[in-house]
Amino acid sequence: MIRLEGVTKIFPRQRVPAVKNLSMEVGEGEICVLVGPSGCGKTTTMKMVNRLIEPTEGKIYVNGRDVADMDPIKLRQDIGYVIQEIGLFPHMTIAENIATVPREKGWPEDRIQQQVDILLELVGLDPEVYRHRKPADLSGGQRQRVGVARALAADPPILLMDEPFGAVDPITRAHLQNEFLSLQKKMRKTVMFVTHDIDEAIKMGDRIAVMRAGELVQYDTPDRLLSAPADDFVAALVGHNRALKRLHLVKAGAVARTDVAVAQATRFVEEAKELLQTNNSPVVVVVDGLNRPKGVVQREELLRRNGRAALQDIVNPLESVADEDATLYDALSTMLNYGERYVVVLNHNREFQGIITFGYLLELMKENGS
């Protein structure tokens, strides 16, 4: 989909090349993350793809066509481009911002408006509320969502993202990352993503290109990067807590245990106690008629209780929960946050999907670490 062949960039009046003889390929529907310290040439590499920067040497192919032969305007219109929130046009409304590329492409007005609404919905902003607002009226996270929506406006097959979530706080960033990943599951865009944050790279990337001083040091899957760093530089970059980082690679939904005690809220403590005997779950998850968890009851507490009490009367609110798309890393930090030994995993409809306990997590890490 995107192929770089021996690309070198030397900026005028500079002796050291910013990018040195770089060859790599990004497969269709993949997220390729370029990562490295600042000044390593990752942004330069990305900008050469949509010809914001022209390479000094080498060829770049998009969908098999040499970009040097293409009209840069047309090329850029077919490549979504997301930069930090400062890239939004402050004088235009959200709708106008999103409509930029469709307007440039000359879409009919009603189709543009339709598309704007679809995209706002897609990134989780209510069109009725946000359509006519200005970027200044939005929070950092919301602006970033608009940035993504704007890049997707003309449905380009390729996205270039330059530290798109760099300017927001860590919690919002994690949200945005998760949302983008679930979007990507549906869209299957070919994405080139630049970041200096190795954790983000590991979380987001199907493949990660580690760069240093204009050269590609290692181009691999996150798993390979963590388990077999090519050299000391990569090892130092991914850090000594590689085992912990690998928790980023596993989705909670994929490994959540379902063989746990689940009971309807209307049941009695007696029945729940029975359930606990058949498996050694630390909690009983109390669900409503639609299989949506209402809360939990700790094993210890349950055992203390009188058997004739209804579960809904003694249920504790649900705190330690994780989305099915959350990584094990997120699940672990949730556990630590609430001081619990478990986390309840929900699917997209807020239905019960399973549970991950601390002991199970340790087992998983042991297996993966080998």
Place this chain on the structure above:
Amino acid sequence: MKRVMSKYGIIWLISLLLLLPLLSGCSGGQAAQAPGAIDKWVFATDHEFSVRPDGLPELLKFYGFEFDEVRIMDLGVTYGALKDGQVAAAMGFATDGRIAAFDLVNLEDDKNFFPVYNPAPVVRKDFLDRYPELEELLGRLSPLLDTETMISLNAQVDVENKDPKEVARQWLLEQGLIREEASAPTKGKIVVGSKEFTEQLILGAITIQVLADAGFEAVDSTGLAGSEVVRKALTGGEIDVYWEYTGTAWLVHLGHDDPLTDSEECYNLVKEEDLARYNLVWLAYAPFDNTYTIMMRKADADALGIKTISDLARVINEGKN
């Protein structure tokens, strides 16, 4: 960045300084039209003449004609405007050096419309009482200032671009009225005023240098705008002496409506009334008469046979019929 900016600033300032004088070479005049070919009678006047009781409105009524257009501009610009052919006729002062230099002619005031304007130094009575030697000192100057002298002095400033002070000094030295080296002031302070046009500046400069030579501390407050401004400055004590014209005093300051056409008569009447009413003393008057004048280009005037203002009125009125 800031350093670069300031460097550019200096470079450009220097080049500006070099460039502008070069540019000054390209001030060109208009192409002259055929003599006498005037299709629109445009008249140039300054602001004061355009409204004075002895100015343009009464002149037109008196001679019975109208210009097609009257353009009001700064005093002194009228000569150049006339020379360059931007106007057909203009007002000016009879003693201005540019009249001869620019090939212009004064039209004769054949019906004696313009009053006489002989200048004389004017001081407050109380001030003269304090320094009675002023009468002698300044009185000596007046008889030497005849029309030819004044035109030549004016021309040196207006045409040859000399400094009025330098021109005054040169003349005083030639006349032996001052010494080369002025002595340090030993007597009191005298503030000398003048109006803003060339002749007044020269008269002011002459006065200052004569006073300084005589040991006074002469303060330069010359170049004030307009007759009334200077007059108020004198009566208000802001200045102590300036050269006023008899006709101006009679008509403007003393508020008479009938212009006087005899120099002697006018001087005596003004002197008497100003002393009585305003406690001002008129010292000896100069023989030159700097009255207003109506000017045309010499070539036009010759071609159209215009010598007097009556001729001009006739030509314009004939053209309209």
Place this chain on the structure above:
Amino acid sequence: MGFWSLVVSRWNNILESTGEHILIVVAAVCVAVIVGVALGVVITYWRSLAGPVLYFCQVVMTIPSLAMLGLLLPVFGIGYKTGVATLILYSLLPIVRNTYAGIQGIDPAIIEAAKGMGMRETTILRRVKLPLAWSVILAGIRTAVVMIIGIAAIASYIGAGGLGEFIFRGISQWNLQLVLLGAVCVSLLAVLADGLLKRVEGRARR
């Protein structure tokens, strides 16, 4: 006669006029700084006055300089007094505005700290607020000086003296060289004053 020979022949004249020009500008700025800074400080205490005072100053700025000279002429008479009064009025806005903005822009925590240490309001003003706002106030003074150096040229018309006399004489005599002489001198004076005050301002900022 060439430009440079005119400069040489009128050298004394130029120096004298430049001196007059500097004098009326300096006189005006001195008064304007005292009045303007005081006014600027006052409106930081009586906030409700800030709007009207700043608006008044802004309105003054829009009045044509020749009109302002004419309006003040009956009050102060011919000569430098009217000129200086006009220049004072025009330099008020930048000085008042920058004094106000400079003091308003101080981090409230600093004032709080000063109060917390038991400083009196007058001491805070003298030892904390004015020193901190000083570079901003200086920037206002610089704007004012550069502006009124130009306006002072027009004040020559009502007898205030200065370099404007060359320009008016130049008009009267239809003499480009004289006008140029006046224009270049005024411009040079403004550029120099600007540079000088910029340096003072930079030092104050440090």
Place this chain on the structure above:
Amino acid sequence: MAHRRTRVKSWLPVLLFIGGAVAAAVYFVENPGSAMAARVLTYDHLATLAAQHVGMVVISSLLAAATALPLGILISRPRLRLLGLVLENLVNIGQTIPSIAVIALSFTVLGLGFNTAIFALWLYSLLPILRNTYAGIISVPPGVREAAVGMGMRPWRILLRVELPLAFPIIMAGIRTAVVVNVGTATLATFIGAGGFGHLIVTGIMVRRLQLLLSGCILSALLAMLCDHLLGMVEEKVKTSA
């Protein structure tokens, strides 16, 4: 040049300025105070002077905007950055030349009259507009411009849809400054025979007739305030609607 703050945005001051000017005109024509002033203070003459003054300001300002805007856009192009820097400095120096000198210089080179006055006013009001156009476009955040390029907007579309709208408040402030300065400079045009309200002021000073002097001062001051306020309203409108 910095943004100027607008405080009042209503039509009330506009009516006040126009009403004040009419009232002043009527008062001075009806009470000229002296025969000399009466000669000048007639409705006809005041109308002529007003037309001359407004004409000078409007024509020169329009011409200045028409030339300074494209020039400012041109020198803000990255390729001409050096030229921009040079011109910016020239403009800064140019603004230290007093208005009367610009009038006088134009006059000594071009001669008397209305056209010369227009030329001088045009030249003098080029500077603030040029400077603010340049500064306004330069101040567009680089991230915004890069986003526009990266999304495949054509250069002229970026100029029209991104750069100019963002720079507009600053450009407008420059135009406003230019017009107000123009109203003031136009009072000086009477020295070179171009008429305008300056005629009343200069004649008033010359012959010491307070009515003449005041009528000129008040009318030109009111015109300047009116222009300032009207453009302030436009500026405000642009700022809120853009």
